[in-house]
Amino acid sequence: MTVYVRSLETAVPKTMLIQSEARDVFAAQPGLTRLGSRLVGTCFDAAAIDTRFTAVGEMTNDFQAEDPQFYDAATGLLLNPSTKVRNEIFGREATKLFVAAARAAVEACPELDLLDITHLVTVSCTGFFNPGPDYKIVRELGLDPAVQRYHLGFMGCYAAFPALRAAKSFCEADPNAVVLVVCAELCSLHVRTSNDPDTIMGSALFADGAAAAVVTARPGMEDKALLQLDHFETVLTPVGEDSMAWNIGDNGFEMVLGNYVPHIIDDHIVGALQPLLAREPELAALPYSAIRHWAIHPGGRSILDKVESRLGLTEEQLVPAREILRNYGNMSSATVLFVIKRILEQAPEPGDERICSMAFGPGLTVETALFTKLRQAPRPAPEEHNGQERLAAEAPVA
Template identity: 70%
Template structure:
């Protein structure tokens, strides 16, 4: 049975953060030590990011707000609102991103309508509300009230993988199932000024974004490339529990993102891939760079650098991850869907129609734990 990701829709909020401008704002904050200022400039400049997007309209210099919560443009000062204030913005701004991307993915799935959806899976680690985004998607898209709903919360950057794995399992259990997955992460709600290296690193990387996909095993004609969800694996590294974490504080959620994370991934990525690749006889003994496409979660430039060097990948194979990072930053669990979108948009082999099953994709993401999620997919061409 072939389970396909048949359509994919992505979106970002309208406020654009230019990396150089954001760097200068963070570096000018009161209370920064000389070391803190140097760390801000180093982290922002080394991030390999040009632009990011934010759901916080106040981060635009053009907003005439006399009582700002997040940013005072007149003083150039980053404010420190409460967790409730930040979460209230999540409720207001995340809801339309969930519903609009879900609607777009459903409209792009040929032969499937709202009445066909059997499961909804929503994902986020940057805010909470209930009735939640799963409920909103069902109500606002006019789905059947009997649709089974699931929300994966607070898992971090790798959460798209368990969502897609669950969708695959639902479709294998019921070949008529149609699963709608929707992901929204509003990471910039939790930025703050600090001398803490983890906080500075997070402020230089994280961004907001949304994605949705329709997954089904139904036998329907293809009009555009799709992704076959072939296999998934999960690995917990023996070290690193304290180097990546996501905690709830009084002034927002607090990121722990140690500088040693890329080294841990470097040490353990080949071992994490072994059980995934061993399960496919066609890949047994094949060099890593012999797999056509690599969907690497760009948690940061150094993470992509380590994976590319350790696996011997080409820059062409790394380009979907690097370009996603450059244009959008790290949007937590939504990011890998943007990488998939780039791979789906690549030209067909030799400019001609490819044979179904001809292009393999190996995907990976990293998160608290330290957790490494991996997946094998196939780009199926129409």
């Protein structure tokens, strides 16, 4: 049975962070050592990011909060709220992103009724609340109260793939199934000033965003579908457990993103791809660059550099991943869906339009997937596109 992605939509908060301005704020914090200040400058400048989005409106000098919790624009000081404060904001602001992305994905399928959705899979690793985002989406969109709901929590940047894999399994088990998958992350809630290199790297990379997809195998959908879901595989590298982790601290979640991660990926990416490509021996016999599209999770510039070099890919094949990193930063689980959407927006080309996709997370876990691009997704002008996303993300939450 062939399973399709019928729609794929994204949403971001309204507040844009300019990387150079954020760098200057973090570098000016009074608690930094001379080395810490230099690390801030180096990490922010080397991240290959121009802009990111955050749900924390007060993180810019344009926003004057009466009772600031994260950033006091009057003094230029970064504050350090408790995990409880950060998580309360997650419950409020993440709900807006979950609902905005979900609504956009459903509205992109006018032939489907809201009551057609049989399964809902939500994903996030940047906060917790219950009733959770799955409940909020059902209530806000008016889905069938009996829809089957599943939440994948705290898996990290690769979690979109287990969600899509679950959706594919649901559709293979029930040909009438329509699955709504929604990933939303508020990584910026957990940034803080520090002299620790891992914390500085996280502050330079992470951002907020959401993506949603409608997945189904219903007959007749192939004429409208954007993407065919072919195969998924997962691999744990033999090293790296201590190099990438995501823990809960007293003042937010604490990211461990060691500078050895790109080297681990460099050493093990070929082995991680073997189980996936073995599913189609004709692909396994080709050079990697023969697969036209590569949707790589842009965990950082150095990771993309290692993937491009080790697999012998062209600069053009990494353009979608680098564009998403430059314009949106690392939004954890939602990011690879932004990259796939960018590939779908590219004009179709003659021949086989296969997509090989990879994402990396704690463990070190490597999730891989093979897709087939079926048609071009509509892409509004950049100004209109961003405006729509921001407006949607501001939708009121009951």
